[in-house]
Amino acid sequence: MTTIRTLAPAVLAASLFTVSATASAGFVVTYEAAGVTNTTASFTPADPGAPDGQAIVGVERFDAVPTGVHASHVSNFGGNGHGISGTYQNLNVIAANQYGGATGDDRYAVAGISATTSYSIDFNKDLTYFGYWLSALDAGNQVSFYNGDTWLYSFTPTNVLALVADKPEYFGNPISPRVGQNDDEPYVFLNFFATDDTRFDRIVFAQTVSTAGYESDNHTVGIWEEQSGTEVPPSQVPEPGTLLLMGAALAAAGAVRRRG
Template identity: 35%
Template sequence: MKSTLLSIMLLTTALPAGAELIVTYAEDPNLNLSSLANTNVFTFDQLKTGVNKNVSWSGVGSFNQLYVKGADVYGGAADAANPNGTKYSLQGAGTGVLSSTLTLEKSSSYFGMWWSAGDPYNKLDFYQGSQLVGSFTTASLLGLLPDTYFGNPKDRSLDAGEPFAFINFFGDPKTAWDKIVLSNNNSSGFESDNYTTRVTAWNPLVDGALPGVPVALVSGTTTTKATKESLAGTPWSLGQSPVGAAPGAPAPPVTLLAAFAGVLALRQVRAKRRTA
């Protein structure tokens, strides 16, 4: 099943050297927090389970609505005090909340989160005002993760066909956003935790190498797999960051699409049997 999420939604056109965003995943499969300095982190542990309206993130912004769920096989980042997991955010999955919008007080150039149980119906959009800065799906990002990221880190045999990883979104010095929308069309569930933000853009001279392994370059709605060649000439090539690659050769298109359809069907079955 792991091959089903290989980058079938990535476009293959080359990006200019001025690509606006880069996406990286944590080098450690068990990491569920950002390693970037000077960030603000939001967890859902103090919120009630179920629907929460007009939730404030002190000093950062606010959410129009959130559905909060207790830790289970699909989500809830573990920590020292809660080895079995904590509360997490959920869109879709019969919760009545199909999208959550985070409106920032200040335009920011970094966002990270622990994106768990990734499936093709999870969508993340970044806006500056009404302009779409970048649009991402699990299918276009997490499909490039190695096998070690599949399955819940608490026990990799749990939900072994879906990826769990801390994902970083970096804007270049000229790119920022003031609104982030997380959505799911109710075909499955969008599980995430440990939202992390920072106003200032990543600066290789100050921050050093990019945290994690570069996986994609983004310009508007165009997403391209990050390679050494595509990073050349961009700010992201500084700092000696490693470039991730999916293990092994990609599956033949017919096989890949058939397997992809299979995982969608399984995911829909999962969504039906879940309770909010």
């Protein structure tokens, strides 16, 4: 297991298409193997000596959430999170298509596509882990972590491109019946591990290009015990010029195609 560390706040604000192999202190970000739509991390047991399957982790798959924009949606993350709940605000849920849906026949969350610009999740307790299947990456996709009103960390399109730009197996929808569709955009499961006593209780998904979308599924929350996933070693991080070209391509794709 290796990690990717991302941009400092001032640099992050300066340019969408700048990348660094150094992350803000307090978070480790990894990615799962191509085609994997759930985390392979392990989680702290709910009680000492609890049997397997009773760890502090839960997943919101959106399958039972009606399609459309929801001013408020409270999730218990499948009822398996041992008391973790989250209130989604301004959540848009749509049916699976070439841009998202982790099983190919379900629903997923999206910001953008001319319907919303962002949505937030407020948790009832401090957490150390969040993961999700990011599909059809676009320019303008950004996820941010907070503790109360204090911003902790953000992750952008260039950070994702730094992970998978040289790995063609991550491009295109990997889920039947749409395997290979939309092959110019990455699909990848991301893990965010809070470290060094960092804790978060709020997440915001934002999409700054309104006609594009920030698609995600299988929102996973918990208290992590052992990290999983892979890092891009600094020597393999793409050059900024490569990311600029790929970022421009993502922006162009988002500008000419309305999602939905």
